Amino acid sequence: MSNAPSLLEVDQLSVSFDNKAVVDRVDLRIDAGARVGLIGESGSGKSLTAAAIADITPPGAEVTGSVRHEGRELVGLHNRARHRLRSGGIALVSQDALTALNPLVRVEDQLAIPLRRRGVARRRCAAEQRDLLASVGLDDAERLLRGYPGQLSGGQRQRVLLAMALATQPSLLLADEPTTALDPTVQAEVLALLRALTTAEQPAAAQPPSLLFISHDLAVVAQLCTHVVVLRAGRVVERGPVSEIIAAPKHSYTRELLEATRSIGMPQEVS
Numbered sequence: 369m370s371n372a373p374s375l376l377e378v379d380q381l382s383v384s385f386d387n388k389a390v391v392d393r394v395d396l397r398i399d400a401g402a403r404v405g406l407i408g409e410s411g412s413g414k415s416l417t418a419a420a421i422a423d424i425t426p427p428g429a430e431v432t433g434s435v436r437h438e439g440r441e442l443v444g445l446h447n448r449a450r451h452r453l454r455s456g457g458i459a460l461v462s463q464d465a466l467t468a469l470n471p472l473v474r475v476e477d478q479l480a481i482p483l484r485r486r487g488v489a490r491r492r493c494a495a496e497q498r499d500l501l502a503s504v505g506l507d508d509a510e511r512l513l514r515g516y517p518g519q520l521s522g523g524q525r526q527r528v529l530l531a532m533a534l535a536t537q538p539s540l541l542l543a544d545e546p547t548t549a550l551d552p553t554v555q556a557e558v559l560a561l562l563r564a565l566t567t568a569e570q571p572a573a574a575q576p577p578s579l580l581f582i583s584h585d586l587a588v589v590a591q592l593c594t595h596v597v598v599l600r601a602g603r604v605v606e607r608g609p610v611s612e613i614i615a616a617p618k619h620s621y622t623r624e625l626l627e628a629t630r631s632i633g634m635p636q637e638v639s
């Protein structure tokens with residue numbers, strides 16, 4: 369083991385409302401190249417953990433503890449510094465593409481925002497947008513770019529969200545149940561895409577982003593992730609390499625999650 373800092377180091381992270389912690393002293397490490405699954409039932413604090421890492425907690429949330437990205441502390445920074453860090457650093461793909469995208473703004477104008485923030489020249493934007501859409505498996509770029517989110521299918525919208533996240537060239541991608549709202553077939557396609565984008569399957573020059581993948585489905589995490597962290601009522605109850613946790617879960621809650629997965633059947637291989 370090297371002593372080099374991990375890409376992301378979360379220490380004793382808590383998120384509270386009215387002094388009640390809904391994320392409770394969570395520790396989390398994500399190394400470059402790792403794909404970490406954060407799993408737990410609904411209400412266990414998964415989304416707020418991701419929101420605290422991405423610095424988008426809702427009003428009224430009090431965040432304490434430490435989130436270090438590439439050694440740099442993110443909790444307690446002033447807003448402007450945080451906004452600068454967010455582009456090129458940590459990108460979030462949320463569950464609900466319909467609300468994450470602005471329904472009144474054309475896809476090309478939404479996709480231009482992270483590109484412009486990254487400093488891509490206006491005249492280069494169109495070509496970059498086409499490349500980004502191609503990288504998330506969307507071919508009909510001209511038509512899609514001129515359209516509005518409501519004119520796209522659920523799967524297309526989720527791919528556009530992924531393209532917007534990739535436009536910032538993140539080192540870490542946070543994906544909060546990115547396929548839950550999709551049909552099973554589309555779900556499998558988007559998961560396969562996520563895997564391709566976060567693994568060095570292609571001999572691409574650039575290091576793919578690491579992944580924090582949030583799910584309530586251990587079977588999906590087993591296919592996509594290298595490690596898993598199990599959250600229950602805001603606390604980490606178990607963590608480890610995904611193969612070890614699946615083979616021998618130590619905590620009864622993890623066993624319950626595993627049994628719930630088995631009873632509804634393991635999904636098809638995603639790639």
Ligand SMILES: Nc1ncnc2c1ncn2[C@@H]1O[C@H](COP(=O)(O)OP(=O)(O)O)[C@@H](O)[C@H]1O
Nearest residue numbers: 385390408409410411412413414415416417426
């Ligand atoms: N804005 C809020 N105000 C008060 N409580 C909240 C707010 N958002 C979430 N919570 C509570 O925090 C807990 C964790 O929520 P969340 O992180 O969304 O869970 P998960 O993503 O695991 O389903 C839940 O019990 C939820 O009721």
Ligand SMILES: [Mg+2]
Nearest residue numbers: 414415416544
């Ligand atoms: Mg959630």
